[in-house]
Amino acid sequence: MRIVLLHFIKHSIKPVFIYRSLWLAAVHHFAIAAESIGWHRLSYLLFLLLERRATALSTSNRISAFKIKQFVEFHRAKNEWLGNTNRVGSPDPLxxxxxxxxxxxxxxxxxxxxxxxxxxxxxxxxxxxxxxxxxxxxxxxxxxxxxxxxxxxxxxxxxxxxxxxxxxxxxxxxxxxxxxxxxxxxxxxxxxxxxxxxxxxxxxxxxxxxxxxxxxxSASGIDKKGFLSLAPDTIEARQQRYLKIYARAQKYFSQSFGSPLFLMYGTLLGHIREGDFIQSDDDFDAGYLSHKRTAADVKRETMHLVVDLVLAGFTCSFNRNGRLFRLRLKDDKPDVHLDVRPVWYENGYIWAHKQACLPLEISDFEPVRTEILRGVEVDVPKNAERVLAAYYGEGWKVPDPSYSNASQKVPRFVTRKLKSVCITPADYQEMQAQIDARRPDYPEAGKLIATGLYPLYPLEDYEANCEW
CATH class of the missing domain: 2.60.40 (Immunoglobulin-like)
Known part of the structure; x- marks a missing residue:
């Protein structure tokens, strides 16, 4: 009975926190119920109302807008199509x-x-x-x-x-x-x-x-994020592409921003422990040192940095949590990017997404060490081994296939601090306005993409610019 009650509470209360409104949460539940029993016209109208609310939130300080806009858009479009008796060709196979x-x-x-x-x-x-x-x-x-x-x-x-x-x-x-x-x-x-x-x-x-x-x-599988696992040769080719993006980005960070772009997390772990990428590692983690001393100042600095990177020709995007930022070259597919984050010192700890609050000092990161990874110069923190021990534990030298960062318990004060560095829809609109105003002077400028606010349809356009 307790499980049933918890299940009911979770699905009933969650929309209240998302919409911050009891009556909109009620509309949400009615819309879902109408869809489930085949009242598609009514469900369409209710989701249309919710979509207008989600659009209004797209210029607000509510990070939840990044998560609800496409959910509502999907159900509104779905019920509009299912409620059309003359429908032909589904715009979305789902x-x-x-x-x-x-x-x-x-x-x-x-x-x-x-x-x-x-x-x-x-x-x-x-x-x-x-x-x-x-x-x-x-x-x-x-x-x-x-x-x-x-x-x-x-x-x-x-x-x-x-x-x-x-x-x-x-x-x-x-x-x-x-x-x-x-x-x-x-x-x-x-x-x-x-x-x-x-x-x-x-x-x-x-x-x-x-x-x-x-x-x-065929020895492939489904990965922890719900995608098809990549074949070994595909992963190796992607890792090579990451290094090409990194080389371009590192040049910009060192020459224009004044702070080196160094390896972090799994990418750093593979390089230090194995002298290469971890064989199955299909992403690339990097960070840069910010000398700001508060999360608010780090956030503003990162926003300015991202604007400058876009104008310099890179494409930057961020996920549905508002976490800055993903970095790629203009001709790369959306899922081929570097995961970049600021690293800063505040209140006796080093902070960084994802979930890092480490008992380290600035001196553990700078000056960086320049080393070679697959023939490419890469920067690593000065005390890279100490950084790895602080993040992964003293057993970091021994591979642990079962390790998952997502399953680690994180104190609430850490998640709150790191969340304060995430941008809001209003922040994104401010950054986009700056880029648009300066774009005429930068003909090779890239794009700034808010994954959670990008229109879902047509799907071909979404998939050309965003990842799922």
Whole structure:
């Protein structure tokens, strides 16, 4: 009963925090309910109202606008299309996808180990769930499709709450599903979780090509972010491209900004520990030292830096949390970028996204050491080994395939501090206005892209500029 109550509270209360309005949260629930029972015209009108609200928030100081605008746009467009009796050609293949109950059980033979929900969103298929008290102590749950193991999902523990999980199976994976399949979730010991009143969910994907099992059997998989894992040769080629972007960016940082761009996190770990990238590492982490002493000043400095980078010909973007920033060259695809963040010292600690509050000093970072990675000069913090030990722990020299930064517990004061460096929609509009005003003098300028505010449709334009 506690699990049912928590599940209800989560899905009922969450919109209140997103919209900061009880009546808009009520509209949200009515819109979702209308869509679920096929009242698409009513749902369309309700989501249209919510979309207007989301558009108004796109110039506000509410970071939540980055997360709700495309969700509302997706459901508004979906119900507009489904409610049109003369519809032809879906503008989005996910509009036809559905989740239904499978294997309805009025009296399950065994007590379920928890419950979960499924929902198609603009990003793909979202899974949310809780485990019962009996399952406390587990670290993962198992995801199954047509009784075949797909991957494990990490569990999160918080005070006063049972273990929970959330995961998004992204669009590129959904496209490989069978047109009709059975999805279930179980503990690693084999006890099933409950979906509505069933032991499994029926997932209908009309555009699915049924290649998911062939893909998984070829030693590939689905990564922790819900995307298809890249093949080794693709990862190696991408790492080479990262180094080309880094070389261009490092020149700008050193000559124009006055602060070197150094390796961080997994990229630094691979270089120091193995003399190369970590074999499966498909991203590139970098940072630069800010000598500002407050989060507010660091944020303003970073905003000015990003404007200057765009005018210098780079394309910069930021995620749906407003975290600055991703950096790429103008001719690169959206998913081929450097993850860059400011690093600063405040109140006795070194701070940096993601989740870093480290007992280090400025002197651990500068002056940087210049070393060679695959024939390219790269900068690393002065005491790189100490930085790695502070972030990963003293065991950083021994590879740990199970390590996940997302599963680490982070004190609330750390998340609050780092959140204060994230930009708001109003900040983005200010930066974009500066770029537009100065663009005539910079014909080779790049773009500044707010991923969460970019129009979803047409999908081809979105995917040419943003990643999922």
């Amino acid at each position: 509009f036809r996808c559905q989740v239904k109950e499978q294997n309805f059980l009025t009296r399950p033979p065994n007590r379920f180990a928890g419950r979960y929900s499924l929902e198609f969103t603009h990003l793909g298929l979202r899974l949310d769930g809780f485990l019962s008290n009996e399952a406390v102590g587990s670290q993962n749950v198992a995801l199954w499709l047509d009784n075949q193991y797909i991957r494990s999902l990490p569990l999160y523990y918080r005070k006063w709450a049972p273990p929970f999980f959330h995961y998004h199976i992204k669009r590129e994976v959904i496209a490989r599903f069978p047109q009709s399949s059975q999805l279930s979730i179980s503990t690693m010991e084999g006890k099933h979780l409950r979906f509505r009143k069933s032991s499994a969910a029926k997932v209908e994907v009309p555009h699915g090509d049924s290649t998911i099992f062939d893909y998984l059997s």
